[in-house]
Amino acid sequence: MPKITIAKKAIESTATLFFFAGLFAYIAWPWLNGFRLKEPPPHTLVVYGFSILQEVMSGRIFPAFQRHYQQKTNKRIQILGSFSGSGTTTNHILMGAPAQVALLSTPGNAARLKQAGLVRTDWASFPFRGVIARTPVVILVRHGNPKGIHDFSDLVRDPIAIIHPDPLTSGGALWAILAEYGSALTRSEAQWGRPDRSAAFLQLEGIWRRITALTGSARGARTQFDSGFGDALVTYEQEAVSDMRLHRFSAELIMPWATIFTEPLAVIVDRNVSEADRPIVNEFVNYLWSDAAQFILVDEGFRSVTHESFNHESPYFQPMAHPFTIADLGGWDRAYDTIIREIWEKQILQELRP
Numbered sequence: 001m002p003k004i005t006i007a008k009k010a011i012e013s014t015a016t017l018f019f020f021a022g023l024f025a026y027i028a029w030p031w032l033n034g035f036r037l038k039e040p041p042p043h044t045l046v047v048y049g050f051s052i053l054q055e056v057m058s059g060r061i062f063p064a065f066q067r068h069y070q071q072k073t074n075k076r077i078q079i080l081g082s083f084s085g086s087g088t089t090t091n092h093i094l095m096g097a098p099a100q101v102a103l104l105s106t107p108g109n110a111a112r113l114k115q116a117g118l119v120r121t122d123w124a125s126f127p128f129r130g131v132i133a134r135t136p137v138v139i140l141v142r143h144g145n146p147k148g149i150h151d152f153s154d155l156v157r158d159p160i161a162i163i164h165p166d167p168l169t170s171g172g173a174l175w176a177i178l179a180e181y182g183s184a185l186t187r188s189e190a191q192w193g194r195p196d197r198s199a200a201f202l203q204l205e206g207i208w209r210r211i212t213a214l215t216g217s218a219r220g221a222r223t224q225f226d227s228g229f230g231d232a233l234v235t236y237e238q239e240a241v242s243d244m245r246l247h248r249f250s251a252e253l254i255m256p257w258a259t260i261f262t263e264p265l266a267v268i269v270d271r272n273v274s275e276a277d278r279p280i281v282n283e284f285v286n287y288l289w290s291d292a293a294q295f296i297l298v299d300e301g302f303r304s305v306t307h308e309s310f311n312h313e314s315p316y317f318q319p320m321a322h323p324f325t326i327a328d329l330g331g332w333d334r335a336y337d338t339i340i341r342e343i344w345e346k347q348i349l350q351e352l353r354p
Contacts, residue, residue, distance in 0.1 A: 042076035043280055046272070048093060049103035050086035050171055050264065051219035052238055056300040057081055057103070064296065065287050069280070077280060085217035086171030093118065093269060100272045100281050103132065103264060105171025107332040110267045120270040127289040130265040133302035135238040136320060137172075137179035137262060139254040140225060147231050151257050152183045155232060156206030163230035164211045165221045167340070172218035172262070174340060176234045179260040180204050181339050182329055186258035186322050205348050207234075225251070236262060241301030241316040258322035260329075261303075 049057055062079045069077050082097070083089070086105035090112055093099045104110050110130075113119045123130030141149050147160055155162060165173035184203040188196035215221040218235050225233040233251075243249035266285050273281050287293055294304045303317065304310040311317055329335035 042078045043277060044078045044080060045100060045277070045280055045284055046080045046082075046098050047101045047103065047284075048082045048089050048097060048099035050089055050105040051083055051217040052172070052236055052242075053103055053264070054081070054083035054219070055242065056297060056302070057083070060296045060300065061288075061293055064292055065284055068287060068290075068292070069283060072283075085165070085169040085220075087169040088216060098272050099269050100277065101285060102267045102269055104267065105262065105264050106174055107263075107265065107326075108174070108336055109171060110265060111333075113267060113269065118269050118271045119267050121268045123265055123267045126266065126285065128305045130267065131263040131305055132266050132288045133294075133297045134261045134263055134305055135236045135302050136255070136259045136323060137176050137234065138237045138240065138259065139256060140222075140233040140235060140240060140251045141254055142231060143250060143252060145252055145254070149232055149254055151254075152180050152207065152259075153187075153203060155180075155210060155234075156203060158210070160210050160232060161212040161230045162207065162210045163213050163215070163221050163225045163233045165218045165235070166214040166216055167344070169216045170218055170221075171264075172221075172236055173214075174336070175236075175260060175262040177204065177340055177344050178326070178329060178335055179256070180207050180234070181343065182260055182324055183256055183258040186324055186328075190322070201343060201347075204344065205351070208344075208348050208352060237303075237317070238301035241314075244316045245299070245301070253318065255318040255320060258324060259320065261323055261325050263326065 047057065047062075058081050062081065066077055066079065069075065082092070082099070084092070086109050089102065090104065090109040093102060093113060094116055102110070102113065110119065110123060139149060139152070139155070141147065147154075147157075149155065149160070164176065167173040167177060181200045181204045184200035185195040185197070188194070188199050213224055213229055215224055218239060221233060222235055222239050224230070237253070237255075240249060240251070240253045266288055268281055268285060289306055291307070294306050294310060298304050298310045298314055301316070326332050326335055329339065
């Protein structure tokens with residue numbers, strides 16, 4: 001009997017112990033679960049870009065990179081994006097915006113960040129000298145092309161009302177000026193064996209005399225044109241193609257006889273990049289030239305810089321008779337100084353001001 005009593009007491013003690021242990025676990029589980037399973041907060045990557053990149057970046061490339069990064073490192077990442085005209089974006093960063101990566105429309109904007117000491121990493125050391133995609137400058141007209149516009153040279157005729165982004169805030173507007181001027185140089189050289197700068201000046205001047213509205217970005221200009229203003233819009237090809245693929249394009253795209261390839265680029269804003277964030281920033285920038293990212297860019301209306309075969313697969317890209325690049329105009333610095341500053345700003349703009 002004593003042995004049975006001792007065994008019984010041992011069983012009761014053990015049962016009591018398990019009961020209180022279970023009760024403690026039941027009461028404490030919400031706190032213990034939160035404590036034990038709580039993941040570290042995700043790293044945050046801040047990307048600023050020019051206006052027409054907003055949909056492709058926020059909607060597709062950011063999520064694709066997040067999946068890529070988590071699969072590679074088993075770590076989550078949060079991406080914050082801000083988009084506006086390229087000049088406006090650059091101004092925001094210069095005034096202290098926390099961008100770690102800037103996707104800019106022109107090399108001039110990148111140079112401003114470098115001159116201010118915000119950028120130390122040479123974007124020319126990146127693949128394709130930092131250029132992430134290309135898209136030519138084109139003309140959008142009303143359905144049926146009632147004004148008979150087929151080239152930049154047709155924009156100097158009356159009565160034509162042109163919608164255009166503002167060169168003071170939009171990188172797309174600067175590219176448009178180079179296209180409007182450079183196309184006349186290209187045509188005159190093809191016809192007469194030499195570029196005619198007088199003809200180029202007259203074409204640029206004639207176009208700007210017929211501009212009825214300026215907006216802060218290429219996206220803003222497109223919105224105004226879609227609202228019914230103007231007969232023609234000078235903009236990026238991507239603005240049209242992105243709507244064509246969604247079957248919501250109500251205008252017509254005119255590919256000029258000669259036009260320029262715009263070349264948006266990526267820069268690292270070193271001032272805002274900590275040592276802990278450097279691997280993430282580098283990984284994102286390099287990802288922009290991956291097959292996955294380039295395919296997305298083409299699908300959203302940009303032309304790939306890495307694979308011409310990707311471009312051939314798009315049913316929306318029109319053939320270009322005489323494309324030219326900023327290198328054909330002597331590089332960005334020279335083209336900006338001689339065409340935008342000396343011709344457009346100091347001569348044409350002064351003439352048009354009341």
